[in-house]
Amino acid sequence: MRLTLLLLLALCTSVSAQKLSPAKAKVVASIDSREGKLIDMSDKIWVLAEVAFEEGESAKILADYAEEQGFRVERGVSEMPTAFIAEYGSGKPIIGILGEFDALPGISQKAQPTKAPLHTGAAGHGCGHNLFGVGSLGAAVAIKDAMDRGEIEGTIRYYGTPAEEKYFGKLYLARDGKFNDLDVCLDWHPSAKTSANVQSSLALVDFVVEFRGQAAHASSDPWNGRSASDAMELMSAGINAYREHVRPTVRIHTHMQQAGDVVNVVPDYAKYWVRVRDSKRDGMIPVWERVKKIAEGAAIMANVEYEISLVSGLHEVLVNRTGGRLLQDNMELLGGIEYTPAEIEFAYGIQKSTDKEQVGLDGSVQPFQETRENPGGGSTDVGDVSWLVPEIRLGVTTAPVGTPWHSWAVVACGGMSIGHKGMKYAAKALALTAYDLYQQPETVKAIREEFETRRGDAKYEAILPAAGPPIPGKKK
Numbered sequence: 001m002r003l004t005l006l007l008l009l010a011l012c013t014s015v016s017a018q019k020l021s022p023a024k025a026k027v028v029a030s031i032d033s034r035e036g037k038l039i040d041m042s043d044k045i046w047v048l049a050e051v052a053f054e055e056g057e058s059a060k061i062l063a064d065y066a067e068e069q070g071f072r073v074e075r076g077v078s079e080m081p082t083a084f085i086a087e088y089g090s091g092k093p094i095i096g097i098l099g100e101f102d103a104l105p106g107i108s109q110k111a112q113p114t115k116a117p118l119h120t121g122a123a124g125h126g127c128g129h130n131l132f133g134v135g136s137l138g139a140a141v142a143i144k145d146a147m148d149r150g151e152i153e154g155t156i157r158y159y160g161t162p163a164e165e166k167y168f169g170k171l172y173l174a175r176d177g178k179f180n181d182l183d184v185c186l187d188w189h190p191s192a193k194t195s196a197n198v199q200s201s202l203a204l205v206d207f208v209v210e211f212r213g214q215a216a217h218a219s220s221d222p223w224n225g226r227s228a229s230d231a232m233e234l235m236s237a238g239i240n241a242y243r244e245h246v247r248p249t250v251r252i253h254t255h256m257q258q259a260g261d262v263v264n265v266v267p268d269y270a271k272y273w274v275r276v277r278d279s280k281r282d283g284m285i286p287v288w289e290r291v292k293k294i295a296e297g298a299a300i301m302a303n304v305e306y307e308i309s310l311v312s313g314l315h316e317v318l319v320n321r322t323g324g325r326l327l328q329d330n331m332e333l334l335g336g337i338e339y340t341p342a343e344i345e346f347a348y349g350i351q352k353s354t355d356k357e358q359v360g361l362d363g364s365v366q367p368f369q370e371t372r373e374n375p376g377g378g379s380t381d382v383g384d385v386s387w388l389v390p391e392i393r394l395g396v397t398t399a400p401v402g403t404p405w406h407s408w409a410v411v412a413c414g415g416m417s418i419g420h421k422g423m424k425y426a427a428k429a430l431a432l433t434a435y436d437l438y439q440q441p442e443t444v445k446a447i448r449e450e451f452e453t454r455r456g457d458a459k460y461e462a463i464l465p466a467a468g469p470p471i472p473g474k475k476k
Contacts, residue, residue: 019333023151027435028334030142031427038138038427039420041065045130046415049103049123052163053471055082058101062133062160069141071158078172079468082162085178086137088144089155093444095434096157096185096389097140098382100164101133109408111415113349117408124411127165128190128398131414131423135188135396138427143434152438157182161381163469168312170381172469174388175462182389183444184323184437187382188426190414191395192403195366196331198324198393202251203281204379205288205313205463208273209235209295213304215268225266229259231302232270238294239274249279249374250287279374281315311470313463315383319371322450323392323433326443328368330432337363337397337425343418347400350409356402361418363397387460390451394429398422 020028031038045058059075059082066086067073077083108122109115118124125131140158147153159178163169173179189197211232216225239252246252253275260267276291278284292308299306339347339361348358385391398421399405399413413419437444468474 024333024432024435026149027142027146027431028428030145031138031424031431034138034141035424037065038134038423042130042134042420042423043415045101045133046125047118049108049125051105051123052102052166053080053082053469055102055162058082058133059084059160059162062099062101062137066137066140066158069144071144078176078178079471080162080169080172081471082160083169083173084160086140086158086160087155088140089147089153091154093183093437093441094155094157094181095143095437096159096179096182097136097430097434098159098161098170098185098187098385099133099136100129100161102129102163102165104165104406107406107408107411109411111412113346113412114353115408124408125414126406126408126410128410128414128419129164131190131398131419131426132188133160135423135426136430138424139186139430139434142427142431146435152435154438156434164381167470168314168381169469171312171314171384171462171464174384174460175464179385179388184392184447185385185389186392186394186430186434188394188396188430190398190410190419190422192397192399192401193362193366193395194331194337194364194397194425195395196324196328196368196393197395198319198321198369198371199375199377200279200319200371201317201375201377201383202277202279202379203284203314203316203383204275204277205284206275206311208271208309208311210307210309211270211272211299211302211304212306213268213302214266216266218264218266222266226268226303227266228270228302228304229267231298231304231306232256232259232272234301235272235295235298238298239291242290242294246287247278247283249283251277252287252291277379279316310463310465312465314379314381315387315460317380317383317391317393318386318451318454320386320390320392320447320450320454321371322443322447323390325368326436327392327394327429327433330436331365331429333432334425334428336365337421339363339418339421346416346418350400350403350412354402354404354407354409359401361397361400384460384462387455387458390447392433394426396422396426396429
């Protein structure tokens with residue numbers, strides 16, 4: 001049964017590939033011709049596994065390659081040493097492609113289907129950003145090749161965007177107007193399924209509460225102490241009581257980062273990290289305001305001082321179905337992703353190790369979906385970009401069905417051929433869609449019209465502190 005399904009998928013892929021026009025076949029061939037280089041860059045970034053705002057080598061690999069291909073590269077954009085913009089061509093339309101390359105702490109993993117860190121305690125690409133950044137750049141270079149052949153005119157712009165997992169680097173680019181002149185922007189993300197992503201994300205606000213009290217001996221004179229950790233516990237209790245009274249779309253996450261050092265001292269300092277989410281920014285903000293009042297109440301009850309520091313916040317994704325349909329058409333031209341028996345066995349191993357049903361990989365192109373009003377899932381700084389420019393989004397299979405995301409299992413797949421195949425597929429789907437945008441001004445116009453209708457009268461405003469990005473080692 002498993003072999004039959006594999007053969008059917010291979011047949012469907014072969015038939016679909018024959019539908020490509022000669023011009024689009026050249027776009028695909030551009031990516032195929034660079035397969036070795038793309039995989040090499042992805043694997044290097046996978047091994048480096050650099051976390052938010054520390055992606056110096058990873059960013060350099062991508063920026064250097066863009067420069068070698070003739071792109072004009074601006075490095076250190078928007079006060080972020082690891083952010084860069086690579087541009088080729090001139091004039092309109094200006095099509096953007098987003099690329100990420102940061103890793104997640106503590107999930108280092110070898111490219112094998114059982115848990116085994118590559119470097120104990122180190123970071124790993126548990127969201128597949130080693131594939132994301134390279135695949136997007138591969139698409140941009142394929143468009144550059146088409147421009148060199150004289151088939152299309154305009155500008156292709158690749159954005160190297162750091163720190164998506166923690167500090168949301170795209171917010172600083174958005175704040176500085178770096179997306180404002182784009183006609184359309186594209187991005188993709190590793191997934192367990194291959195689909196045109198026409199679902200939104202959750203709006204988010206990220207902040208830290210610090211409580212400061214008075215230290216004292218916890219036994220001999222605790223009455224002289226004012227406990228910062230009491231305030232943090234009271235705030236936690238307040239949030240937990242509040243959970244009953246929020247809408248089903250709301251999520252509140254907390255992390256007690258610091259609450260004293262030893263048990264026999266009343267702690268005079270505590271630090272509490274909080275995130276509030278909702279499917280809409282307009283729903284998230286009232287919850288945020290209420291949680292801030294809970295912090296104030298906790299400080300009053302514990303008789304301590306408190307300070308709230310905004311880290312950043314995200315808008316939900318503004319969906320564009322017109323762009324999604326164009327992407328869907330190109331995915332159907334490409335067909336699904338084929339897998340070898342060895343890759344399928346690797347997937348079974350991942351699923352066995354993570355206690356999931358052993359159903360393998362789904363490389364088929366999913367049907368075009370209806371857009372849900374209140375989707376679940378996570379948050380992304382792509383959401384902020386989508387309120388400035390029409391955003392076309394893609395998800396591509398790079399891990400088995402049911403794989404826990406942000407885990408060692410995704411890291412394992414991103415360092416071997418399952419991830420590589422998804423990366424190449426994403427590059428092709430993005431490049432073909434961008435190619436259409438250059439040749440179809442009427443489609444660009446329709447995409448823009450939908451964008452303007454969905455955005456309405458809303459004015460974009462980044463949720464950011466006044467200070468610049470929190471670069472490690474930067475003086476405050």
